[in-house]
Amino acid sequence: AQSVTQPDIHITVSEGASLELRCNYSYGATPYLFWYVQSPGQGLQLLLKYFSGDTLVQGIKGFEAEFKRSQSSFNLRKPSVHWSDAAEYFCAVGAKTSYDKVIFGPGTSLSVIP
Amino acid sequence: EAGVAQSPRYKIIEKRQSVAFWCNPISGHATLYWYQQILGQGPKLLIQFQNNGVVDDSQLPKDRFSAERLKGVDSTLKIQPAKLEDSAVYLCASSLSWRNTGELFFGEGSRLTVL
Numbered sequence: 001a002q003s004v005t006q007p008d009i010h011i012t013v014s015e016g017a018s019l020e021l022r023c024n025y026s027y028g029a030t031p032y033l034f035w036y037v038q039s040p041g042q043g044l045q046l047l048l049k050y051f052s053g054d055t056l057v058q059g060i061k062g063f064e065a066e067f068k069r070s071q072s073s074f075n076l077r078k079p080s081v082h083w084s085d086a087a088e089y090f091c092a093v094g095a096k097t098s099y100d101k102v103i104f105g106p107g108t109s110l111s112v113i114p
Numbered sequence: 115e116a117g118v119a120q121s122p123r124y125k126i127i128e129k130r131q132s133v134a135f136w137c138n139p140i141s142g143h144a145t146l147y148w149y150q151q152i153l154g155q156g157p158k159l160l161i162q163f164q165n166n167g168v169v170d171d172s173q174l175p176k177d178r179f180s181a182e183r184l185k186g187v188d189s190t191l192k193i194q195p196a197k198l199e200d201s202a203v204y205l206c207a208s209s210l211s212w213r214n215t216g217e218l219f220f221g222e223g224s225r226l227t228v229l
Binding site: 043046 | 118145147154155157158162205207209217218220221222223
């Protein structure tokens with residue numbers, strides 16, 4: 001069965017600073033990886049996804065993530081954080097089995113200091 | 115295109131009472147998911163439907179939770195009787211096929227408070 005860990009419960013960065021959110025997964029086969037963002041009181045929105053091919057994927061709002069198979073990681077990055085990026089970020093892994101199961105990590109809460 | 119609709123948005127009940135949540139997925143989406151999100155945690159998959167059949171309910175507390183998806187369209191999640199630890203946001207999501215589209219589409223959730 002697949003699982004996801006996000007080592008950082010909460011991160012605080014200054015506006016304009018760079019950001020990296022960590023994600024590690026456990027899955028026996030090639031994973032399908034996602035990052036979702038949840039703003040206060042709102043639903044989950046897909047930021048980006050990795051299925052295959054280029055291990056560096058670009059997403060919306062200036063985010064990118066890099067898949068590193070050797071480290072079982074899929075870290076999310078942004079070169080310059082905006083105050084509006086303050087939210088909860090969830091890494092998720094999908095399993096290509098007989099059905100499409102998606103498991104979410106515990107989340108990392110991001111605060112941005114003006 | 116209309117999104118995933120959920121109701122009610124908020125519900126407050128006392129323990130041992132029952133509650134039901136409704137979800138209407140995006141038209142044409144064959145896969146429907148119910149997730150439970152406890153405050154400060156990630157969404158936990160409760161049950162997954164493919165059309166009107168259950169493909170995964172391994173995390174569903176079947177002694178108190180039940181769900182159905184009649185006719186493969188909308189779905190209802192029921193809790194009876196509710197416990198304090200059921201206080202959470204219940205998220206419904208749908209997908210045409212995430213392997214093709216790469217995305218689950220989520221509703222805004224139904225927030226349950228059990229007193």
